[in-house]
Amino acid sequence: GDSVTQMEGPVTLSEEAFLTINCTYTATGYPSLFWYVQYPGEGLQLLLKATKADDKGSNKGFEATYRKETTSFHLEKGSVQVSDSAVYFCAKGGGTSYGKLTFGQGTILTVHP
Amino acid sequence: GAVVSQHPSWVICKSGTSVKIECRSLDFQATTMFWYRQFPKQSLMLMATSNEGSKATYEQGVEKDKFLINHASLTLSTLTVTSAHPEDSSFYICSASGMREGYTGELFFGEGSRLTVL
Numbered sequence: 001g002d003s004v005t006q007m008e009g010p011v012t013l014s015e016e017a018f019l020t021i022n023c024t025y026t027a028t029g030y031p032s033l034f035w036y037v038q039y040p041g042e043g044l045q046l047l048l049k050a051t052k053a054d055d056k057g058s059n060k061g062f063e064a065t066y067r068k069e070t071t072s073f074h075l076e077k078g079s080v081q082v083s084d085s086a087v088y089f090c091a092k093g094g095g096t097s098y099g100k101l102t103f104g105q106g107t108i109l110t111v112h113p
Numbered sequence: 114g115a116v117v118s119q120h121p122s123w124v125i126c127k128s129g130t131s132v133k134i135e136c137r138s139l140d141f142q143a144t145t146m147f148w149y150r151q152f153p154k155q156s157l158m159l160m161a162t163s164n165e166g167s168k169a170t171y172e173q174g175v176e177k178d179k180f181l182i183n184h185a186s187l188t189l190s191t192l193t194v195t196s197a198h199p200e201d202s203s204f205y206i207c208s209a210s211g212m213r214e215g216y217t218g219e220l221f222f223g224e225g226s227r228l229t230v231l
Binding site: 032034036042045046049089093100101103104106108 | 147154156157159206208219222223224227
């Protein structure tokens with residue numbers, strides 16, 4: 001069935017380091033793709049999204065490009081901050097239930113000063 | 114952006130009691146709401162999908178008599194954990210989707226409710 005696979009964490013970086021969190025998916029058709037972020041003790045917030053191939057979603061310095069040929073949606077940030085420490089979830093939309101998302105397992109990011 | 118609010122954010126109860134968690138969409142009509150459960154350092158587990166005015170659809174392995182879901186209006190869904198036990202302690206998160214201008218399939222999440230059963 002359809003699935004979303006994220007790189008396993010946890011990921012630990014120093015401040016200002018480059019971040020990549022890999023995400024690949026399997027699906028029929030061309031689903032919308034999302035990255036959500038969860039800060040400690042909070043619910044999920046939409047970080048960015050892309051709705052069609054070659055779209056680039058961006059927000060708060062984070063970027064991800066919808067790659068149809070590699071079925072990927074990797075999250076990147078050029079210079080991370082301590083405040084970026086959180087859990088990041090990749091997700092895909094579509095399917096038979098409108099609004100029902102399939103989530104990856106989440107990647108814990110810790111950024112040290 | 115759309116706002117989804119959950120209440121309470123923290124709840125502690127005694128074993129055997131029931132607890133109700135509310136999920137409200139504040140600025141759009143949520144035709145569908147989803148309830149998730151999240152264990153420490155783990156991903157979200159979808160518990161059930163509820164459509165306004167109809168019975169919820171539960172995921173495999175989720176006890177519908179244990180986790181009662183009601184979605185009586187387009188802005189409110191409730192999850193009631195009946196006869197709670199310590200193993201029900203968890204972080205419960207709701208999310209909502211609905212038709213609104215610019216909607217592209219994303220979900221809007223509540224802040225989550227942490228349940229601790231003593």
